[in-house]
Amino acid sequence: MGYVLALDQGTTSSRAIVFDAQGLPVGLAQREFEQHFPHPGWVEHDPGQILQTQQDTAREALARSGVAPADVMAVGISNQRETTLIWDRATGEPIHRAIVWQDRRTEPLCARLRAEGLDQLVREKTGLLIDPYFSATKIAWLLDNVPGARERAERGELAFGTVDSWLCWHLSENRAHVTDVSNAARTMLFDIRTHEWDDELLQALSVPRALLPEVYPSAHAFCTVPKTLFGAPLPIGGIAGDQQAAMFGQACHEPGMAKNTYGTGCFMLLHTGAEVVRSAHGLVSTPCAHLRDKEYALEGSVFVAGAIVQWLRDELGFFASSAQIEPLAKSVPDAGGVFVVPAFTGLGAPYWDARARGAVLGLTRGSSRAHIARAALESIAYQSADVLDAMQKDSGQTLTTLRADGGATANDLLMQFQADLLGVPVVRPKVLETTALGAAYLAGLAVGLWSSREEIAAQWQVGRRFEPAMARAEAADRMARWREAVGRSRDWADAS
Numbered sequence: 001m002g003y004v005l006a007l008d009q010g011t012t013s014s015r016a017i018v019f020d021a022q023g024l025p026v027g028l029a030q031r032e033f034e035q036h037f038p039h040p041g042w043v044e045h046d047p048g049q050i051l052q053t054q055q056d057t058a059r060e061a062l063a064r065s066g067v068a069p070a071d072v073m074a075v076g077i078s079n080q081r082e083t084t085l086i087w088d089r090a091t092g093e094p095i096h097r098a099i100v101w102q103d104r105r106t107e108p109l110c111a112r113l114r115a116e117g118l119d120q121l122v123r124e125k126t127g128l129l130i131d132p133y134f135s136a137t138k139i140a141w142l143l144d145n146v147p148g149a150r151e152r153a154e155r156g157e158l159a160f161g162t163v164d165s166w167l168c169w170h171l172s173e174n175r176a177h178v179t180d181v182s183n184a185a186r187t188m189l190f191d192i193r194t195h196e197w198d199d200e201l202l203q204a205l206s207v208p209r210a211l212l213p214e215v216y217p218s219a220h221a222f223c224t225v226p227k228t229l230f231g232a233p234l235p236i237g238g239i240a241g242d243q244q245a246a247m248f249g250q251a252c253h254e255p256g257m258a259k260n261t262y263g264t265g266c267f268m269l270l271h272t273g274a275e276v277v278r279s280a281h282g283l284v285s286t287p288c289a290h291l292r293d294k295e296y297a298l299e300g301s302v303f304v305a306g307a308i309v310q311w312l313r314d315e316l317g318f319f320a321s322s323a324q325i326e327p328l329a330k331s332v333p334d335a336g337g338v339f340v341v342p343a344f345t346g347l348g349a350p351y352w353d354a355r356a357r358g359a360v361l362g363l364t365r366g367s368s369r370a371h372i373a374r375a376a377l378e379s380i381a382y383q384s385a386d387v388l389d390a391m392q393k394d395s396g397q398t399l400t401t402l403r404a405d406g407g408a409t410a411n412d413l414l415m416q417f418q419a420d421l422l423g424v425p426v427v428r429p430k431v432l433e434t435t436a437l438g439a440a441y442l443a444g445l446a447v448g449l450w451s452s453r454e455e456i457a458a459q460w461q462v463g464r465r466f467e468p469a470m471a472r473a474e475a476a477d478r479m480a481r482w483r484e485a486v487g488r489s490r491d492w493a494d495a496s
Contacts, residue, residue, distance in 0.1 A: 002073040002449045005062065005234065006436035007054055009079040009163050010242065011100065011264040012310070014053035016061035017433055018072070019440040021449060023459040025433055027065025029057040036097060041104035041345055041493070044097035047085050050163060051170050058230060069231035074447045075171075076238035076439030078245035079163040081186045084138035086149065086160050086211070092170060095146050095158065099138040102265075102303055102345045106137035107354040113137075118204055125191045125198055127276060127285030131352055133301065135162065136188035136205045143206070153208045160211040162186070164239045168223050171236065176223035179213045181290040182244040190215070192276060192287050195294070218244070218289040219446040238442025240289040242435045243267040243299065248289040249438030250403045250429065251457040258391070258399055260384055261435065262408035264310075265348070266302035268387045270395060271295070281390035282350030289442060291453075298394055300349035300387030304342040304358075305380045306408045311344070312376055318369050326411050329374035337362040338375040339485035346493075350390040351486065359489040380408065381418040382482040388422060402426050405434040412466075420470035421479065430461040 001021050008015040012035065018027040031053040036044040062069060082101035087094045099105070110130045113119075119130050128134055139160055143150040152158050161169065162183045168176050184190040184197070189207060191198040197212055216222065218240045225234040240248060243261055247269045250259040255273035260266060269286070276285045276296050288295040309325050312318040319325060343356035360372065392398060401424060408414060409428050419426040431437055444450045 001071070002444070003065070003067050003071055004074050004076055004440040004444045004449065005058060005072050006076045006078065006440040006443070007058060007167065008242070008433070008436040008439065009050060009054055009077070009167065011080045011102070014050065014057050015436065016054070016057035017436045017440070018061050018065040018067055019437060023431060023437055023441070023456070025431065026067065027061045027063070029060035029064060031057055039105070043100040043102040043345065045083065045100055047087070047094040047098050047166060050098065051167065054167060055229065062230060069234070072232065072234055073449050074237035074443035075225060075234045076441070076443030077164050077167055077236060078240055078242045078435045078439035079167070079183070081162060081183060081241035081243065082133055082135050083163050084135045084142065084160070085163070085166045086139070086142050086158050087166070087169070089157055089159050092175070095149055096142055098163070099142065101133055103138065104132045104345050104354050106132040106141050109137045109140060110354070113204070121200070121204070122188060123278070125193070125201060126185065126188050127192050128188050129284065129352065130188070132354060133348065134186055134188040136201070136207060139207050139211070140205055153211050156210040158211060159213070161213055165213045168236060168239070171225045171229065172223035173226045177213045178222045179215055180218040180220070180239040181215060181287050182218055182241040183239065184215045185287050186241060192285065192296070217291055219291050219442040221446060235447060236443070237446030238439050238444070240439055240442055243269055244287070244289040245438035245442070246405055246435040247271070247297065247438065248441055249434030249436070250405060251460040252403060253453050253457060256397050257403070259403040259405060262305055262380065262404060262406035262414070264305065264307045266305040266380060266384050266387070268300045268384060268391065269297040270391050270397070271297050272395060277395060279390070279394045281393050282352055283387070283390050283394055284349070289438065291445070298391050300390060302383040302387065303346065303348045304344050305383065306406070307344070308340065308342040308376045308379060309408070312373060318373060325373050325377065326413050328370050329377050329413055332368070332370040332374055335375040335378055336367055336371040337364070338367055338371045339482060340372065340375040340379045341485050341489040342376070342379050343489045347486070347490070349387050351490070353490050355493040356490045357492040359485065361485050361488060377411065377414050378417055380414060381421050382479065384418060385421040385479060399424055404428050405432055415466045416469070419466040419468045421475050423468050423472055423475060425468070426466045428463045428466070430463040432463070
C-alpha cells in the first residue's frame with residue numbers, strides 16, 4: 001500500500017497529513033505561527049517560521065501515522081496563494097518578511113495602475129483585476145522598499161516565489177525554483193491562456209523576469225526532498241494553490257460543479273470548463289489545478305471568514321477556543337438584529353473595496369456576546385452568498401449543490417445558515433481535509449498511485465448534507481439587510 005505526504009501551508013498554520021491509497025488521513029500534525037501587523041492593513045509572515053513549522057509538522061505527521069518514510073510515494077504541497085517572498089539565491093535568506101495575500105499596502109500603486117488604464121490588459125491576460133491581493137504589486141513594493149533589491153533582482157541574484165516555491169527551494173538540495181500553473185496565475189503576471197509569464201505585464205509592473213520560477217502542471221516531478229529531512233528521498237509530485245487543491249480534493253472536475261472552502265477566508269470556485277469565462281460581477285477567472293488539458297474556474301474570494309472567529313478569541317477574549325463559538329452562538333435564537341461586516345483588510349469579491357473596514361451594526365443595550373458571535377458566524381455565510389449570486393449571474397448556471405470544506409465546516413450552525421441563505425443543499429464531505437487531499441491526489445497521480453481523476457472522484461463521500469429550511473422571502477430580506485450593512489462599511493479608510 002502506498003502513501004502520500006501532503007504539506008498544507010496555510011495563512012495561520014502549517015499542517016501535514018499522511019493519506020493512504022483510499023484518500024483517508026492516517027496521520028496529522030498542525031502548528032500555528034505568528035501573524036505580524038506592522039501597520040494598519042499590513043500583514044506579514046516570517047518565512048523561516050513557515051519553513052520550520054512545515055518541516056516539523058511533516059516529521060510529526062509521519063511519526064503519528066506509523067508509516068515508514070520508504071512507504072511514502074510522493075509529497076504534495078498546497079499553499080496560501082499570492083503571499084509574496086523574495087530571497088537571496090546564494091544564501092536562501094529572505095530579503096524581507098513575506099507579504100501576505102491579505103495585505104493592502106499596495107493600494108496606492110494599484111490605484112495608479114488603474115488610472116493608467118491597465119485594468120483591461122490585466123483582466124484580458126490574467127483573468128484577475130488590479131488589486132493588492134495579488135502578488136505583482138507586492139513584488140514591486142519589495143523591490144522599491146528594500147535597499148538594493150531592484151538592482152540585485154535585475155542582476156539575477158534574487159528569487160521570487162509564492163509559498164510553494166519557497167518550500168520547494170528549501171526542501172530540495174538542488175534548490176529547485178519552481179511553481180505550478182495555479183499559483184503562477186495568482187501573480188497578475190501570468191497569461192492564463194498561453195500559460196506563460198507575460199513580458200508586457202512584467203514591463204508594466206517593473207518586475208524583472210530573472211526573479212521568476214519555472215512553471216509546470218500541478219501534477220509534475222518538481223524536485224526531490226533528500227533523505228536527510230524525512231528519512232527517505234521523497235519526490236514532490238504535486239503543487240496547487242490551496243483553493244485549486246481543495247477543488248481537486250472535492251472532485252469538482254466537471255463544468256457546473258462548485259466548492260466553497262471555509263478557512264481564514266472563504267473561497268468559492270465554480271468549474272467553467274475549457275474556456276475562460278470573463279466576469280462582469282466582481283469575480284476572477286483562474287485556472288484549475290492543471291494536469292494536461294487547460295481547465296478554468298470562476299472564483300470569488302472573501303478575505304475574512306474564519307479569521308473573524310480568531311479575532312473574537314484573541315483580541316476580544318470572547319472564548320478560549322474557536323470551537324466554543326458554536327455553543328455561544330446557539331445560546332440565542334438569532335443575532336438580535338446585529339450584523340458584523342469583517343472588512344478588516346478591505347472587501348474582496350464582489351465588492352473589491354480596499355478602503356472598506358470592519359463594522360458591527362445594530363447594537364442595542366440588549367446585545368450580548370452571544371449575539372455578536374452569532375452575527376460573526378453569519379457574516380461568513382452572507383459573504384459567500386454574495387459570491388454565489390455573482391457567480392450564477394456570470395456563468396448563467398443555477399447551482400444545485402455546494403460542496404463545502406475547510407475548518408469552519410465543522411460548525412453545523414454555520415453550514416445550516418449557509419444552506420438557508422443559498423436555498424440549495426450544502427454538502428460536507430466525509431474527509432474535511434480536502435485542500436491537503438487535493439495536493440495528495442495530484443502528487444499520487446504524478447507517481448502512479450492513482451491512475452485517473454475518475455478513480456479519485458469515486459473515493460469522494462458525503463459526510464453530512466444540510467438542506468435549506470428558511471423561506472426564500474426571509475432569506476432575501478436578510479441578504480438585503482446584509483448589503484445595507486456592507487454599504488456602511490465601505491470607503492472608510494484614509495485614501496493615503
